[in-house]
Amino acid sequence: MNDHLSTTFAALADPTRRAILAKLASGDASVSELAGPFSISMPAITKHLKVLENAGLISRTRSAQFxxxxxxxxxxxxxxxxxxxxRRFWSESFDRLEAYLAEVQAEEHAGKKKKKHKKKHKH
Amino acid sequence: MNDHLSTTFAALADPTRRAILAKLASGDASVSELAGPFSISMPAITKHLKVLENAGLISRTRSAQFxxxxxxxxxxxxxxxxxxxxRRFWSESFDRLEAYLAEVQAEEHAGKKKKKHKKKHKH
DNA sequence: TGGTTATTTAGCTGATTGGTTAATTACAGA
DNA sequence: TCTGTAATTAACCAATCAGCTAAATAACCA
Structure with missing residues (x-):
């Protein structure tokens, strides 16, 4: 879990931290301001901020005691x-070529099983 | 951590699991096939698959003993x-930032989540 | 200097995670 | 029915996580 992407995903896997990011999206804020909406202790917020900072999702400066x-x-x-x-796996409007290619590759890779599962293709 | 998005992010916060998804992107695969590239035990793979299934990122069927x-x-x-x-926080075009902020705040204050924003990212 | 506010550190907890080995279930095929 | 393969479950372990309280820093104000 030392790779960058894993660290980022892990940091995002917490509603408190995502709420902090959402709040910061509307402007910089101090720790107390960020802690406001939550019913958890200040040290808990500090820890969340450390996780976010470690993931590079926030940066911090100093301004007086803030x-x-x-x-x-x-x-x-x-x-x-x-x-x-x-995207192509959830998109409703993917072009049929791409879907066809995906299916062909699927059967190719599952070759030893000879599955031939007739995937229903909703339009 | 019981919300859907947190579960998804947590499931993605592991390189083994993301590798499994990458492999599945090129076609369905059995557990053994998925385990192949990794040097971890089968039960560990089973656990990873359970995490992915729980997050709704994979589904499973039965075919013989596979x-x-x-x-x-x-x-x-x-x-x-x-x-x-x-996106606007990493996008190069900051010239429209002010307008975007105003729009977002307007929506925020107006109603819940009117999905009227078919926002085509311009350049 | 001392007091107040803002924030972090230290140390503790219980829950979860990612891994292991050993045993178990499920099925195919001779 | 017996054997081999696929996959899961059970039971355990060490490490990490998210939270707490209490104490320590840091900076401002008087």
Whole structure:
């Protein structure tokens, strides 16, 4: 789990952290401001922020006794790129060529089994 | 961590599981076939598959003593939708940022989630 | 200097995770 | 029916995670 993408996905796999990112999307915020909506302790928020910072999803500066957080979306670009590879598997309007290629490859790779499963193709 | 999106992100936060999905993208495969490239035990693969199935990322059928796995990309659509909300933070074109912010805030304050935003990303 | 506010660190917990080996179920085929 | 293959379950382990309380830092204000 030392690869970048895994770290990013793990950081996103928590609703509190995603809520923090959502809040930061509308502007920088201090730790207390971020903690506001949640019923968890400040140290818990600090830990979440550390996870986000470690994943490169936020950056932090100093301003007096505050540590304002800033959204850093670069890792999300990587996520978008990864998930984009699978678009053809959920897209309703994929062209039929691509679907055909996928099916052919499927049978090819499952060759030893001779499955020949007639996949229903909804239009 | 009982929400759908968290479960999906958690399932994706493991390189072995993402490799399994990548393999399934080129066609259905049995458990042994999926286990092939990895140096971990079969029960470990079974567990990974259970995580993926629980997240709705794969489905399974029976064929003789095989349990072929199939990629189910619907949850990835949800992921793509989530991450898309942050596109403007990594996109190069910041000139329209102000307008976008205004629009988003307007929607936010107006109603819940009117999916009127068929937003075509311009350049 | 001392007091207040903001945030982090330290240390503890219980739950979850990713892995193991050994045993078990399910099925195909001779 | 017996044997081999595919896959799962059971039971365990070490590491990580998300939370807590209490204490420590850090910076401002008076």
């Amino acid at each position: 540590r304002p957080c800033k959204l850093e979306a670069a890792p999300l670009k990587e996520v978008a790129g990864w998930v984009e590879e699978y | 349990r072929p796995c199939k990629l189910e990309a619907a949850p990835l659509k949800e992921v793509a939708g989530w991450v898309e909300e942050y």
